[in-house]
Amino acid sequence: MPSITVARPCPDLCPVQAHAQGLAQKRSRVPLATKCNVNGIVAIAPTKLSLPRTLPRPVLREVEVNSLLDAYPACAGIPAEYIRDHLPLSTMRAALQAVATSVPESSLPKELDILMNDIVAAACPTHMFAVYGDASPACGQKRRVTLFPAHALVFGTHCANLPALPASQPSTSSARATVPVVPVRLPSPETFPLLQSYLYTQQPPSLAPPCDSDLLRLAPHAKKVYGLWRNACVLGVVDAPLYDAIEASWERTLSAIQACS
Template sequence: MPALTSFTTTTSSARRTTEISRSSWRRSQQNTCNPTKRECATIARVVAQKRRIPLATKYNANSNLATTPTSPTRISLPRTLPRPVLGEVDASLLVEAYPDLAGIPAEYLRDRLPLSAPSMCAALKAAQTTASSSVLPKELQILMNDTVAAACPTHMLAVYNDAPIAFGTKRHVSLFPIHDIVLRAYCANLPAFAPSHPSTSSSHATLPVVPLRIPSPETFSLLHGYLYTQHSPSFLAALAPPCASASDLLQLATHASKIHGLWRNACALGVVDAQLYDIIESSWERTLAAMQSCSA
């Protein structure tokens, strides 16, 4: 992203100039005291466009934040990050993977999962694997130890996006060990996972690799961690805008890009959690306010 020296809140419509034909201009000059209704309407539109300077209101959950190509000093941001319609996860997929959950509402499961978060998060941190091949394998092994065995991960997510890459280069893939029950409980749009119940009795555990395409792989770890712990103060602190001075607008723009990427991931995965969107929305508003203060 190019360096930003000012923050301009413009919409695409505000950037378009309204052209008035010469004949209309002459008529308005000849009769300035009594303009026609059509000319009044034209003038009103021009004035309204000049006064309307909100952040861009058009959004697309599958698009990146767009900088204006003709000027390195402008960045177009949506004023709000609209909350998706929150549905519910498919309980049958949970029961298919965990028959003991039959008859248990997904909402109740989400309330209970944070109780297991400490052991699961410790296992994720302790899990070690090496992908030596340049081709994504179907399975990966992780080293087994007491911490991993206490709450062994079930799958290995291979997270990537579909952004264009240069010819001859390889697409970057990030690997995340996960417990599928957490993602199944929170993500309504999650693709099907192969059943996995790795053995903890040997020195290694074999995990199926699940490719997962999301809009913003670089912010997935933040979302993933929140789904495990549901600890809103830590999540809110991670999204708080940095204390930037007037010369640090680029830092704030980078932070806005992180929040936007997190929101795009949540929308794409269909995350069922109202608190998550509350925090994203408040963090977005605070970041935009900081950017406007810098550019004032």
């Protein structure tokens, strides 16, 4: 997906981000230190990364579809679960992969034009997510933002904490469709593609620890699993199978780290 750097700040995605971060902080964490295992604490080579022993599953609450009714009035009275189960995900995935757009290099626009073709027209994305991280850019540096085309129906029916998205009904009858750009702040922007892939395939991501791993390979893997979990908590993803995959991978990853220590 296209990447740009922008200097202007973007608003927070939602207030529950602090709650998700607090979930991890309330659990005892596993500091990574050189080859020691004291009182059951897993540890590896010195690093700033620290790992919680568990990744607690958030309370899963069903999505309210009211925010989608202006754009999709036919959804009135239909449970979010039913909508999720009947989304044309394969057509939507194909449209995402076929999206082409012109991205400015110096600033984040409010709207972007998507070039239209038959594949995109079959399920045109409704928004362009501008995903960025928690960390403030260093002095004199610009914030890194990565753009991802997205469908309001996919994210709006899977993510209980997603704020109402700007109205968008892109026309597919011309050579270009204009969609709003939505700033999305996440604790782990680098793992957003994993989450988006799950939402569009309903296949839990492959999160098995690297085979024949050493500590230097396990630490980045643990960070990836942890980042995916944090993003899912912040967005309020309602899919239990995703958390099943995350929890299973986390247990295997910590066991592998402990074995290497």
